[in-house]
Amino acid sequence: MKQFLLILGVVFIATVIPVKSQSPYKVSIYTRAMEVRNMEDTSWLHQTWATISSQLEVDKIYLEIHRDQLFIEPEKMQLVIDFFKKQGIEVAGGITFTIDESNNFETFCYSQPEHLKMAQDIVERCASLFDEIILDDFFFTSCKCNVCIRKKGDLTWDAYRLKMMTDVAKNVILAPAKAINPHVKVVVKYPNWYAHFHELGFNLETEPALFDGLYTGTETRDAIHSNQHLQPYLGYQLFRYLEALKPGHNGGGWVDTYGSPTFDRYAEQIWLTLFAKAPEMTLFEYSAMASPIRRTMIAPWSNQETSFNYPGFETIKKSMASAAQHALNAISPVIPQLGNPVGLKSYRPFHADGEDFLESYLGMIGLPVAIVPEFPDNEPMVLLTEQAAEDSEILRKMDRQLQSGHDVVITSGLVRVLQKRGLDQIVDITYTDRKALVHDYLMRFRTVPGDKDILIPQLEYYTNDSWEIISAMGNGLGWPLLHRGSYGEGNLYVLTIPDNYRDLYDLPAEVLNLIRQTLTQSMSFQLQGTSQVALFLYDNQTMIVESFNDQPVDVKVITSEKPEQLIDLVTSKVLERTVIPEVRFWGRMLSPEQYAFQIHLPPHSFVALKVK
Template identity: 40%
Template sequence: MIMRLGTTAFAALLATSFALPTMAQTAPTAITIPPKYKNFRAAIYIAVGDARRLADRATFDRQYARAASQLHFDKVYIEAYRDRDFATDDELERVKSYFAEKGIATAGGITLAAGGEGGQFGTFDYEKPADRAECEKAVRLAARHFDEVILDDFFFYTSKSDADIAAKGKQSWTQYRLETMRKVSRDLVLAPAHAVNPRVKMVIKYPNWYEHFQGLGYDLDQQAQAFDGIYTGTETRDPTLTDQLLQQYESYGIIRYYGNIRPGGNGGGWVDTFSTRDLDRYAEQLWDTLFAKAPEITLFNWHPMSEDAAAEAGQRPWANAQTSFDWEAEQRRWRASGARLPAGWGRAAGYALETVDSVLGELGQPIGIASYKPYQSSGEDFLHNYLGTIGLPIELSPHFPEAAKTMLLTEAAAADPMIVAKIQRALKRGATVIVTSGLVEKLQDRGFRDLAEWVPTGRRVLIDQFVQGYGAGNGTPLNATEGTQKPILFPDIRFYTNDSWAIVRGVAGAKGFPLILMNRYSAGTLYMLTVPENPADLYAMPPAMLAQIRKVASSDMPVMIEAPAHVSLFAYDNDTFVVQSFRGETTPVAVHAAGRQLVELPSGTIVSATAPIAGSATAAPDRADFALTLPPHSFRVFRIVR
């Protein structure tokens, strides 16, 4: 296990200065710097404790040599303030000048946080004059020294002091915090920064827990447009180890979402080294950030990138397989190069970035199933990421996809007061609209029954069998040879037989329940996807059931896959695609693509079509079938030849 940090340890690490790395006996006389990346910029964030230590030239030279020998980086963010600790003007200028000598671009950073208690993060109390003054002081310090300043992702609001309670009044905490943080952004961050340095670009980094932002004052609507740019936290870490339980696909999906919030203004993605069981999980976060076409990747933070210690690989049963992140082979190459120190976190980052850079230039612009999450919305938390982790390429946006041929609308779409009218308009122009059971339930009293009389009964049922059956007649079992890993709890939705058709039914005993439900409306088709009460139970479904979901949702995509859960698909507008496995074993994958051949990139190897797969859920006359295998924790990249 590597860097297995609980909440308390993680908060303590952020709130304190990082320990000095082991000092080498002698600094190397020359540095071999890995080559520059062709398709993105790489940056390293330097927390204030390390920034202050780097003001000592000997420390800088030693640590820079270690970091630069392991990975290429174009830029550093030098933090001026975190948790009541200020760097001095002299320290900031010295560190800035040292990096300038090396040809490294510099920007500033500030973390507007106030420590915390018991491992829980603490924020400023913006009703307290002393905290407001400290916030402005930190901003002015950073803006004096840098023309670009990024806010690390603690610029939210958790305080419920008596002053906060009085100021909130009859508003909800969400309303109070959103309005307060808009004012704080304007009055204590943007205005002071631009007053000190009219050239400064102030960038707000938004973290990864976007479903809950509005409740703590983060505003992806007005605030995201007020700043000079935004940045994206793409760290997903381990999907079951940490308290957030973020799914692997989010490292890709969140870049797409924030990019649609601020087109051209989303500066990049940010990944840390915390809370992963194995080193491959760290590499996957970097890859997926860049598969989403982030223009820059920021590595948090300087300490692991520059320390002398070896990177701890963790438990890797696949260590001897030829995976995309072949750490054993890279360590052998590293030792053969004559390196005096072992390969550390910096080399793990450098190796992962070099691997993905070799294929990124072949990929066009990402495409996916148009999905709508309005500003300040929540519901079916992070469901898009679970769907992405079962192989649906998702393009998430805060704007309703008016022109999309196929769209996916989850419970979050209920935040739009006009959503039923928008669905109706889309159906009338011939679109395929997929709604989730959560959205159907939310819209019962808002006119949804005018589209289809689908009514949640309030009952829940355990399903352990799945049957596909389009129209009248016998159905086809979807788990004839492979059942679910466990019975799965679903909501029961009532519908009228022959008015709507259950494309897939879940069976419990001798009773069927709709899991994919269809209704024709005007020129369009309306589907409902019944979502398990626990969305993680999507992973427990048999592959044939997952294939039915993909068939409905991906009908307009140039490529789709058949695979077990934890295999993702990223598609692009130039007929290229990436298939990535987060699984710990070699996995067979069937690809259905609108072409006659696949060319693997960057090797140019031709992959020929196979005979049609018997019983395939996604096979179609205009698609060819291709059989692939994916090594553990690996990706493969292809171009479709039509």
């Protein structure tokens, strides 16, 4: 032990503390228990920290005390804490409540007294060492052992687990931690699969009020070649949703290096986290940051002028820490200039099922969708997907919104559920058991050809009770893709969702433009162009347009308000403005005169803009 302390002292002297730049966010690294254990080898600690700190400006480090039944003894942890504090690094504790991640992410069984005792012991040890503790991803349970089955009884799994995990949070985690250390701040980090939280016991209704803070897993990795198929927009969207659950207490976002096919895809996850205005960016995990970069992550489009800027990224003898820093450098001029995010509010009741993760697909077609936990009264437009049916009062709330002169857009999935509960009192539309294979689209008496067949549900309605805005056509017939019915002083719109959500990306640009124009008509700017391009809007007349396409794309942002100038926040270039004439039909204004700004986006790149 004395030898260990002596060597650590040498390390303190030898390690150069990087100069921190002023930034609106912190950069943190999470260290798993196995890496903390490795830090007992001071030469390994010195070497890895020298690698990381020479390539990445780090403000904070999380040191994990338990994962997979690996415990770090307090006296050994204290030595590591002392080391990083002497480097000028803020230190916090971490806990992962897993038994064996390699066994299908085996969690604790909170039905069993011995696991409850172990969990309490872990948190008490951690609280004795740290004034801040984060619970990584796994504060849930997937256990269905015989004990769980017996205790669950006639309850559903979600009802049993939601109550149990709330009790565990109160009595096993928070009360014991604060008994040991009254000043400790306990933060629960939520993973990226929010639509399924309730089934495994993550309780978004009770936990935000109990815990001192929340944290967001914003990693989305590869949307295609992974089991989750999470869309890139989810990282931004999820941070904003959790921020709405406990405003001012969503501590940051968290990404890892795993599963990203290119450096751009890794960088995008960092960018989206900070575009969402996260106050801290945590990079998982320490050994990955110290590992050599994978040259296989260099994208085929690396010779183009992308936002990641491959020519400026030196890969020889560098670690993944350098890739993270390079990604952060790309947005460092942008983040301080952004206001508060705004968007089309989508109401998600607690513990809701239906059209899982659909909001992120809508974000990927240029709709700036913001998930909120309460019905947003008096918004100009409210988006309701099938999950809104969890609220037994949803029809009454829709009625109130429409009669007050505001609009509502619902998805075909919500039509399917609400048609049995009285939707016909607002608009008489039916989700049938038939499907249609559609290819082309009829809008404003003009047919727009599509590129592929898309399977959609067939909706039926009464002529003149409501009307199609966009008809999806197949073999000479058409069905609603975007539909409208008037009610009270407002309009109820219906958006038909393809059976495969990604087919939304294959809708023609003209079809997407009309969907965007209709759903975001009250917003200052709208996107025009192809899919897999996202629009991020802020309340200080700034915006970001980001493409997730593998090819260059040209898009436009349009507005009905004549801006003096639209300026690139990084280059100060003034974008050229063109006029889009007003559109009338039978003497009625369909679209006012608008102003368009052309934007060229290389693959996986963004542009940040400001109205002047």
